[in-house]
Amino acid sequence: MEQRPQAARLLGPAEVRGLAEQLGLRPTKKLGQNFVHDPNTVRRIVDTSEVGPEDVVLEVGPGIGSLTLALLSAAGSVTAVEVDSALAERLPGTVAEHAPALVDNLRVLCADALRLTAEEASAGNGPPTALVANLPYNVAVPVVLHLLAELPSLRHGLVMVQSEVADRMAAGPGGRSYGAPSAKSAWFASVRRAGAVSRNVFWPVPNVDSGLVAFTRREPPSEVPRDRVFAVVEAAFAQRRKTLRSALAGWAGSPARAEELLRAAGIDPAARGEQLSIAEFASVAAAAEQR
Structure with missing residues (x-):
């Protein structure tokens, strides 16, 4: 694999809290803001996603930038979509401080991922080829389905969601977890569970554990609209x-x-x-x- 010019210095618990304090940030349940503060978890997510220098990664909800820094070290470029304007404005500065050689590979969009268009997502870095994100629990499934429908350029991805949601997205017919999210996800891609993530690697600590869901794009099973x-x-x-x-x-x-x-x-x-x-x-x- 091609070597990146410089590996990013990842954020630890003290740095995550320090950045939040600088921003006067109080994470809200409404926006699903739970920030990963464990570098080993972030590395595992990026390794499991299998993104490489050929990938344009779309990251939804980068927050303070824990995952963004690790993605920039592995991918060709990252387009980060953040609905919180204060976080969106701060992210380039965080990357400049922790990975100065990679800051030109980052593009930040202050936007709602549920309304993101292909034109918006593809400007600058080009059409995204991979989705890697720590998704807010309350909108995880709608976001993934919207992006798969809107961005045919997405070939693969890995998202971190509530464990129960991960079960539903990856379930096959016949199981208790199988439902509309499972069937709709299967229209676009082959979907599988790709690991578990403890609640203890987040700040603030959520009330649930998380799961990783990996997908690989495939052709729809029918020509019916x-x-x-x-x-x-x-x-x-x-x-x-x-x-x-x-x-x-x-x-x-x-x-x-x-x-x-x-x-x-x-x-x-x-x-x-x-x-x-x-x-x-x-x-x-x-x-x-x-x-």
Whole structure:
């Protein structure tokens, strides 16, 4: 692997708290601000992400910059998206202090990742190829799904999310954790759990543990428009305890129509949504278009 010109000096607990004090920052639950203060955890995240000099990394919620510094040491460049204007303004200065040789490889956007466009994300460093982020727990799934949909250039990534959310994102059909987030994520990528992260490496300490979720982009399982497939997924899991014949009645127009479409797709109307793969959901959507 190509050697970076200089490895960044990573932030420890005292430096994280010191930067927060300089900024007058009181981390808020609303913004999901829990900052990693353990350098070994940060190194493990970057190693597990498998980003390299060829990657343009998109980092959502860089906060004080713990993960940003490690990413700059491994990737070709980093585009950091931060919704907190004070943190966004401070980040380049932190990188200049801890990794002066890498500061030109950083671009900071003060923006909401849920509204980020491909044009905004790609200006400067070019289209992002990898997503690596410590995501706020309350918006983790919507952010990942939005970015995968908006940025086809994203080929792989690793996100740190609440452990329970990690289970849901990576679950396969048939398990208790499998639901709409699992099925929708599978439309875009192969998703897997990639490790656990203790709550004790964060400041402030959250009430839950975290998990790492890795993904690798793949082609969608169907040519049916994504929004039509996702409408079936949402209907199926809105009433997940019901059979698909009942759960899809509102979407299809009636239970009888739902049964007709399910049978046309080769699916038992008595099955439940948690039993279907994303390819099978797409088959139901395709049957609706054809009949």
